[in-house]
Amino acid sequence: MKTFTGIPASAGAASGKVFLYLENEKSEIPRYSINESEIPAELERLKKARNEALLELKLIHERAENEMGKEHANIFFTHIMMLEDEDFYDQINAKIKKSHHNIEWIIREVSQEISQKLLDSADPVFRERASDIADISRRIINCLLNVTRKHSILADINEDVILVAADLMPSETMIMNKSRVKGIALDAGSRTCHTAILARAYNIPAVLGLSTISKEALNGEMISLNGSSGIVIVNPDKITLEKIENEKKLELEQQEKLSVLRDLPAKTTDGRRVLLKANIEFTEEAENLLHYGAEGIGLYRSEFLFLEPDKIADEETQYNTYSKVIKKMGNLPVTIRTADVGGDKIIPELQAGSEKNPLLGWRAIRVSLANPELFKEQLRAILRASVNGNVKIMFPMISGIEELEQALLLLNEAKIECQKKQQPINEFIETGVMIEVPSAAVTADILAEKSDFFSIGTNDLTQYSLAADRGNEKVNYLGEYFHPAVLRLIKSAIDAAHEKGKKAAMCGEMAGDINATAVLIGLGLDEFSMSASFIPHVKEIIRKISLVSCKKLAASVLLCRSTSEVNKTIKEWMTNNAR
Numbered sequence: 001m002k003t004f005t006g007i008p009a010s011a012g013a014a015s016g017k018v019f020l021y022l023e024n025e026k027s028e029i030p031r032y033s034i035n036e037s038e039i040p041a042e043l044e045r046l047k048k049a050r051n052e053a054l055l056e057l058k059l060i061h062e063r064a065e066n067e068m069g070k071e072h073a074n075i076f077f078t079h080i081m082m083l084e085d086e087d088f089y090d091q092i093n094a095k096i097k098k099s100h101h102n103i104e105w106i107i108r109e110v111s112q113e114i115s116q117k118l119l120d121s122a123d124p125v126f127r128e129r130a131s132d133i134a135d136i137s138r139r140i141i142n143c144l145l146n147v148t149r150k151h152s153i154l155a156d157i158n159e160d161v162i163l164v165a166a167d168l169m170p171s172e173t174m175i176m177n178k179s180r181v182k183g184i185a186l187d188a189g190s191r192t193c194h195t196a197i198l199a200r201a202y203n204i205p206a207v208l209g210l211s212t213i214s215k216e217a218l219n220g221e222m223i224s225l226n227g228s229s230g231i232v233i234v235n236p237d238k239i240t241l242e243k244i245e246n247e248k249k250l251e252l253e254q255q256e257k258l259s260v261l262r263d264l265p266a267k268t269t270d271g272r273r274v275l276l277k278a279n280i281e282f283t284e285e286a287e288n289l290l291h292y293g294a295e296g297i298g299l300y301r302s303e304f305l306f307l308e309p310d311k312i313a314d315e316e317t318q319y320n321t322y323s324k325v326i327k328k329m330g331n332l333p334v335t336i337r338t339a340d341v342g343g344d345k346i347i348p349e350l351q352a353g354s355e356k357n358p359l360l361g362w363r364a365i366r367v368s369l370a371n372p373e374l375f376k377e378q379l380r381a382i383l384r385a386s387v388n389g390n391v392k393i394m395f396p397m398i399s400g401i402e403e404l405e406q407a408l409l410l411l412n413e414a415k416i417e418c419q420k421k422q423q424p425i426n427e428f429i430e431t432g433v434m435i436e437v438p439s440a441a442v443t444a445d446i447l448a449e450k451s452d453f454f455s456i457g458t459n460d461l462t463q464y465s466l467a468a469d470r471g472n473e474k475v476n477y478l479g480e481y482f483h484p485a486v487l488r489l490i491k492s493a494i495d496a497a498h499e500k501g502k503k504a505a506m507c508g509e510m511a512g513d514i515n516a517t518a519v520l521i522g523l524g525l526d527e528f529s530m531s532a533s534f535i536p537h538v539k540e541i542i543r544k545i546s547l548v549s550c551k552k553l554a555a556s557v558l559l560c561r562s563t564s565e566v567n568k569t570i571k572e573w574m575t576n577n578a579r
Contacts, residue, residue, distance in 0.1 A: 012205035014183030020163035051142035111137035173349025272547035298529020318381035364397035379414035436460035444496035458508030
């Protein structure tokens with residue numbers, strides 16, 4: 001029995017036999033030399049194969065639209081755009097004239113060079129696009145070789161299995177027999193890669209980023225995976241299998257129990273009402289929010305629109321994307337955070353060269369204010385989309401009043417520009433700031449004068465307060481939001497908002513932690529925003545506790561001298577009040 005821990009990419013548990021899908025099952029790519037006179041013929045072969053590949057992709061795109069809707073099908077529309085990209089073919093033309101090899105090998109080399117550049121990027125979104133390049137390149141090569149794609153082996157799966165592979169391309173995910181694939185376990189990938197998005201769309205549990213699962217698992221072996229925890233067990237023993245089956249039953253029972261809470265208010269036993277909202281990053285995530293009882297979107301991360309390689313979304317693309325989400329939410333509030341790029345989310349068009357300390361450097365609102373036209377383009381798109389529902393704008397990483405004033409000035413300019421074009425907008429849209437820099441928490445009373453609301457981002461607030469990079473394994477043990485310093489900053493920000501009659505929300509990881517719920521209510525938090533699946537669990541806790549007891553807990557916690565003392569205090573309180 002072997003246990004692996006990966007990235008939980010698509011929720012749910014599954015057990016079954018391993019179906020091992022190996023790279024070497026795909027066709028070998030020939031390599032041979034050609035003469036100068038043969039180059040035109042090779043390029044003509046490429047042209048024919050390109051057209052054939054485009055036809056295949058258009059059929060897959062159409063199928064995806066029918067099965068999943070337009071949002072998910074856009075993954076394959078992106079592939080079509082890549083196939084039509086002339087820059088890609090210019091690189092192929094230059095390469096074949098230089099090296100005089102057959103066109104299949106040239107495509108392989110060019111795609112590997114592009115993929116490697118993407119994989120070397122500090123930005124995870126760029127790294128994930130490498131699989132898209134590999135996908136379209138393999139499709140062209142198979143057309144050149146007249147190969148009946150061996151990927152069809154996935155379509156021919158005729159028994160329930162757990163699909164195990166080094167990686168899985170989006171088109172392979174699309175073509176596999178999804179009624180028989182009960183789970184997916186991959187060496188590569190992340191929660192935001194296209195394969196993960198498609199797995200969630202088809203409700204197939206998936207764990208990615210397992211590194212060596214394709215080398216450790218044998219075809220036909222039993223395997224169990226949990227797409228919520230990221231745990232994968234190869235060759236589980238009988239006791240483990242029984243335990244997993246019991247966990248699946250308990251999970252189903254819990255889901256049924258929590259579904260009863262969906263339409264009930266998040267209200268304490270003595271009447272304190274708070275709002276529970278959801279965080280989203282991609283448009284398709286809005287589909288399931290109401291199922292979990294979300295009362296709106298407290299954090300809509302917009303940066304994915306800016307991180308496609310060589311392509312920043314223009315105003316119309318942004319407007320259409322925001323509008324779709326806003327319309328899906330009806331009258332429920334949607335808080336759109338302006339692009340939080342920079343740091344580990346790099347836009348090559350804007351960021352030349354590397355920074356020694358990118359997380360302390362040119363990121364978020366700093367990038368936006370340094371590129372006012374790009375910033376106003378996003379603001380205009382949000383303003384125009386705002387007429388479709390209830391929209392708020394939130395600025396990330398504000399460190400002081402000057403940045404907020406500059407952002408509001410550009411927002412006003414964007415409003416005027418929309419009005420000049422006679423574009424309908426909501427002129428009285430609420431604007432807020434994220435409290436994620438210690439200076440913002442300390443001067444929250446000043447920021448509250450020109451902000452309609454606060455949203456506390458505990459992930460960054462914790463790492464900046466404790467000087468502990470949350471991505472650094474050597475110091476991430478320090479990154480505890482139950483540290484007394486972080487709790488005091490949160491309390492200070494909430495009090496400052498309330499003194500000016502403003503609401504205080506939280507959209508960081510802490511908001512979805514049931515061990516933090518009572519403390520945050522006691523500190524006065526008005527709104528919680530989290531991953532949608534956490535909402536029922538947080539609501540269940542809230543409906544068991546009283547505001548009076550939460551205030552007593554918060555007062556006790558604020559007197560604690562260490563993180564361990566805070567944790568002990570909360571644990572004792574939870575045992576007596578919320579279990």
